[in-house]
Every structure is written in structure tokens, then in C-alpha cells.
Amino acid sequence: xxxxxGPIDALRTLASPIRFSITNEDHRIIERALAPRPDSCLVTIxxxxxxxxxxxxxxxxxxxxxxxxxxxxxxxxxxxxxxxxLSHGEFLVLLGVVRDPEQALLLYERxxxxxxxxxxxxxxxxxxxxxxxxxxxxRMIGFFSLLLRGLRWTAGPEAIEDLAxxxxxxxxxxFVDSQLEKPRVRLVLQxxxxxxxxxxxxxxxxxxxxxxxxxxxxxxxxxxxxxVADNPYVFPFLFGRYPSTDHVPPHLSAVGYAQAxxxxxxxxxxxxxxxxxxxxxxxxxxxxxxxxxxxxxQGTEETAALLEEVARTGRPGAPVLLFSRNGAPxxxxxxRDALEEDPEEDxxxxxxxxxxxxxxxxxxxxxxxxxSKSPSSQETARSW
Ligand SMILES: C[S@@+](CC[C@H](N)C(=O)[O-])C[C@H]1O[C@@H](n2cnc3c(N)ncnc32)[C@H](O)[C@@H]1O
Numbered sequence: 001x002x003x004x005x006g007p008i009d010a011l012r013t014l015a016s017p018i019r020f021s022i023t024n025e026d027h028r029i030i031e032r033a034l035a036p037r038p039d040s041c042l043v044t045i046x047x048x049x050x051x052x053x054x055x056x057x058x059x060x061x062x063x064x065x066x067x068x069x070x071x072x073x074x075x076x077x078x079x080x081x082x083x084x085x086l087s088h089g090e091f092l093v094l095l096g097v098v099r100d101p102e103q104a105l106l107l108y109e110r111x112x113x114x115x116x117x118x119x120x121x122x123x124x125x126x127x128x129x130x131x132x133x134x135x136x137x138x139r140m141i142g143f144f145s146l147l148l149r150g151l152r153w154t155a156g157p158e159a160i161e162d163l164a165x166x167x168x169x170x171x172x173x174x175f176v177d178s179q180l181e182k183p184r185v186r187l188v189l190q191x192x193x194x195x196x197x198x199x200x201x202x203x204x205x206x207x208x209x210x211x212x213x214x215x216x217x218x219x220x221x222x223x224x225x226x227x228v229a230d231n232p233y234v235f236p237f238l239f240g241r242y243p244s245t246d247h248v249p250p251h252l253s254a255v256g257y258a259q260a261x262x263x264x265x266x267x268x269x270x271x272x273x274x275x276x277x278x279x280x281x282x283x284x285x286x287x288x289x290x291x292x293x294x295x296x297x298q299g300t301e302e303t304a305a306l307l308e309e310v311a312r313t314g315r316p317g318a319p320v321l322l323f324s325r326n327g328a329p330x331x332x333x334x335x336r337d338a339l340e341e342d343p344e345e346d347x348x349x350x351x352x353x354x355x356x357x358x359x360x361x362x363x364x365x366x367x368x369x370x371x372s373k374s375p376s377s378q379e380t381a382r383s384w
Pocket of ligand 1: 020022024025067069272294297298
């Protein structure tokens with residue numbers, strides 16, 4: 001099993017301006033929870049752009065993708081521009097799903113004109129990320145790539161082969177017991193790699209782990225819950241590439257690409273906080289929300305303020321999809337008349353998750369629009 005990058009490349013990726021180069025939110029969950037109609041207006045966290053592109057594939061009339069991180073917005077803009085300008089095969093090369101550094105740079109020159117000035121400046125400065133294979137250039141993947149280097153170093157290359165071949169959670173448990181519990185493996189993964197988790201320490205603190213133990217705890221959780229082989233939501237995080245072009249999120253398949261591509265002009269990108277973006281929208285105008293796991297990134301008060309905007313801007317019945325690494329979020333008391341939960345459906349949704357990352361997936365629905373605040377337009381809508 002070849003590793004995605006050498007140790008130097010993996011370390012360089014930790015300094016990438018992009019945190020998420022691909023998304024680990026399973027499209028099966030998004031599809032079931034949001035089920036957009038042809039006239040649906042959806043609001044989603046942008047992240048690596050994969051969820052917004054999936055929403056286009058599913059046929060939404062309008063998709064607003066919002067992110068506080070400018071590099072994530074530039075990444076979405078590049079993916080959207082690529083989808084508009086390139087054939088399916090070329091798109092896979094631009095994203096590094098199919099590796100061809102020289103061709104990827106040539107393709108960037110072709111799509112560059114479809115980007116706004118800011119995105120052009122960003123990607124002109126970061127052409128090296130495109131040359132190295134964009135899909136693996138997020139810090140999240142860089143972190144796992146180092147973890148794997150540590151594992152290979154301490155447990156040997158056969159352990160990496162075994163890891164890539166895990167086809168069931170039971171095999172994953174055996175791998176954890178036989179490999180990750182070895183004292184020298186634990187020492188390296190916990191002490192050396194623990195130091196690299198500074199960027200993640202906030203999340204680690206929230207789940208009550210020292211950042212030293214966070215890496216191994218996360219790896220153990222994933223491996224004991226989901227298979228690795230053929231899994232488009234785990235394999236690329238460990239190995240920096242998809243298992244094959246047959247095991248990719250649907251918008252990257254030939255059929256899914258053909259569905260999403262003609263709709264790419266329906267995507268609107270917004271740089272800023274999602275609560276502030278929603279505050280610019282009129283009441284009862286959104287048909288579905290995909291809020292990623294923002295609840296893990298912010299405090300309960302900020303989340304309550306966001307959900308108030310969700311309740312105000314959602315049409316009655318609009319689904320509100322939330323992921324969480326730390327446990328199931330609950331509807332704030334003041335919004336219990338505005339949002340309704342369906343715990344049985346949440347169990348079914350979590351069962352669809354192939355990332356192994358999330359402890360909870362919830363899909364609430366907007367009940368009524370009892371909150372009313374006047375919109376204040378601060379955000380700039382940027383259609384790429
Ligand atoms: C919450 S993170 C989770 C990533 C996810 N697990 C994935 O695989 O894509 C996704 C994105 O949310 C953005 N984000 C976090 N809080 C936000 C907020 N309040 N408003 C807008 N974007 C936010 C981050 O910048 C990041 O790019």
C-alpha cells in the first residue's frame with residue numbers, strides 16, 4: 001500500500017490554508033435528510049464544497065454555501081468553476097482524484113478565468129496545492145497522513161496493508177487490539193503526534209480527552225465502527241486518495257457529475273458566519289439546512305442564536321441537519337415550539353454514516369415561524 005505523501009509533504013500539509021479538502025459528511029445522510037424538491041432553496045455550510053455540490057446533484061433550485069473561512073470558500077469556488085468548465089475526467093484531474101500534476105495545473109489555467117479576483121489571487125499563490133493533488137491538501141488529511149506515517153514506522157508496512165483492507169467493524173476492532181495497543185505504537189502516536197494536535201486541542205478538550213490521546217482515540221473510534229476498504233469517507237482521510245474512482249461521493253461519479261454540472265450556476269457562495277448570513281434572509285424562505293458539525297465549533301449560546309435564525313428563515317417542515325462529534329445536540333428550550341425532533345429518524349441517519357467520526361446526527365424540522373426579526377444585510381453574496 002503506497003502512502004499518499006512523504007513525511008515532508010505530510011508536514012507541509014499541516015500548514016495548508018485549507019483545513020478540509022474533502023468532506024466526510026456521508027451523502028446518504030444528506031440525501032435522506034434533506035431530500036430537496038426541484039424548487040428547494042437550501043442553505044449549507046460550504047466546507048470543502050462537496051456537500052453543496054451534492055445538493056446540486058440532488059436537484060435543489062438554489063444552494064447557498066456559507067463559510068467563515070475564506071480559503072474554504074475559494075476551494076468551493078474552484079470546484080464549482082471546474083465543474084462548469086471541465087469534463088468529468090478533467091474535473092477528477094483538477095481535484096487530484098486522478099493524479100497528474102502537470103495536467104492539473106494546465107486545467108487550473110483553463111478554469112481560472114471563471115473565478116473572481118480574490119479566488120484567482122488565492123489559487124495563483126497556492127498552485128502548489130493543485131500540483132500536489134488538491135483533494136489531499138487539507139490540514140485534516142495532513143494530520144491523518146502523519147498518524148499513518150507514525151503507524152507504519154512503529155508497526156511496519158504490513159500493518160498499513162491490513163488497515164487498508166479492513167472490510168468490517170469487527171476486523172477494525174481486531175486491528176485496534178493487535179496494532180494500536182502495542183506500547184511503542186501508542187508511545188509514538190500519543191506523544192509525537194499528540195504535539196501536532198494543537199490545532200485540534202479545542203475539540204479534544206470538548207470531548208474530555210487530552211490532545212495527546214485525541215489522535216488514537218479518534219482512530220480507534222473510526223476503525224471500530226466502520227470499514228476502511230472501499231469507504232469514500234474514511235479511506236481518503238487515511239491514504240490521501242479514494243479507494244478507486246468507483247468509490248467516490250456521487251457528484252464525482254460520471255453519472256452524478258452529469259446531474260450536478262448543468263445546475264452549477266444555482267450555487268451561491270457566501271464568506272462569513274452562517275448565523276449572520278441567515279439574518280439577511282426574509283422569514284420562511286429556506287427549504288432545508290445542512291449545518292455540518294458547527295455545534296462542535298461553537299458554544300451553546302452561539303448555537304442557540306444560530307438556531308433562532310434557522311427557525312425564523314425556515315419554511316414550515318424544512319429539515320435542519322446537524323452532525324456532532326461530541327454527542328446529540330438538543331433543541332434549546334426557547335425553540336421547542338419552533339423546531340421538532342424525531343429521535344427514531346436520527347438513529348436511522350446515524351446508521352448511514354460511513355465516516356465513523358460522528359457520535360450523533362440529528363434532523364429536526366421547522367415547526368412554525370413564530371420568531372420575527374428584521375433582516376440586516378451585512379453579508380456579501382458572491383456568485384463565483
Ligand atoms: C464545521 S467544519 C466540519 C467539517 C466537516 N466535518 C467536513 O468534513 O467537511 C466545516 C466548516 O464549517 C466552517 N464553520 C464553522 N463554524 C461556522 C459558522 N458559524 N459559520 C460558517 N462557517 C462555519 C469551518 O470554517 C469549516 O470550513
